[in-house]
Amino acid sequence: xxxxxxxxxxxxxxxxxxxxxxxxxxxxxxxxxxxxxxxxxxxxxxxxxxxxxxxxxxxxxxxxxxxxxxxxxxxxxxxxxxxxxxxxxxxxxxxxxxxxxxxxxxxxxxxxx
Amino acid sequence: xxxxxxxxxxxxxxxxxxxxxxxxxxxxxxxxxxxxxxxxxxxxxxxxxxxxxxxxxxxxxxxxxxxxxxxxxxxxxxxxxxxxxxxxxxxxxxxxxxxxxxxxxxx
Numbered sequence: 743x744x745x746x747x748x749x750x751x752x753x754x755x756x757x758x759x760x761x762x763x764x765x766x767x768x769x770x771x772x773x774x775x776x777x778x779x780x781x782x783x784x785x786x787x788x789x790x791x792x793x794x795x796x797x798x799x800x801x802x803x804x805x806x807x808x809x810x811x812x813x814x815x816x817x818x819x820x821x822x823x824x825x826x827x828x829x830x831x832x833x834x835x836x837x838x839x840x841x842x843x844x845x846x847x848x849x850x851x852x853x854x855x
Numbered sequence: 856x857x858x859x860x861x862x863x864x865x866x867x868x869x870x871x872x873x874x875x876x877x878x879x880x881x882x883x884x885x886x887x888x889x890x891x892x893x894x895x896x897x898x899x900x901x902x903x904x905x906x907x908x909x910x911x912x913x914x915x916x917x918x919x920x921x922x923x924x925x926x927x928x929x930x931x932x933x934x935x936x937x938x939x940x941x942x943x944x945x946x947x948x949x950x951x952x953x954x955x956x957x958x959x960x961x962x
Contacts, residue, residue, distance in 0.1 A: 786956045843901045
């Protein structure tokens with residue numbers, strides 16, 4: 743069965759960097775794009791962008807241009823989200839979603855001094 | 856950006872009820888509309904894609920309809936496991952935007 747398993751929760755300080763992983767199984771990794779979604783505490787879902795798993799080309803929503811980076815390790819069927827220069831407002835649960843159809847369990851990132 | 860509006864933020868219904876959740880787009884999205892379910896533990900699942908197509912493994916009591924700018928998700932015969940928050944998402948134009956969510960509770 744198709745599964746996306748994300749890395750565990752992270753506690754970081756402002757200005758630090760975090761890299762979240764999303765490992766896919768149960769299908770051919772390059773068959774579907776990988777999307778990333780942010781959910782701030784108690785809030786709704788916000789689409790961050792997606793990465794073409796065949797070409798590695800990322801597309802970012804405007805609010806996620808600059809400090810955010812999507813990447814792939816295709817040989818390991820794994821997608822990554824890196825957030826640089828963390829800010830308090832980056833505190834959220836981040837989800838990966840394969841073709842928007844299958845979702846990871848979410849990774850909580852807490853940014854606090 | 857296309858704005859997606861779910862005017863009902865919370866809804867209370869009884870087991871066995873038929874429930875309809877609405878979603879409106881700020882411009883036409885030509886049926887490129889998904890519905891998701893987020894359970895209280897945070898797990899998210901795709902229910903409906905392209906307005907009315909049922910995703911694999913989703914019970915047939917879920918159905919979707921709509922066109923143009925107005926869309927809806929219907930749950931017939933509400934069951935306890937349907938307690939969740941439901942989100943619509945348009946994928947007609949980038950960025951793919953979500954509605955604010957409708958939280959469904961049992962009366």
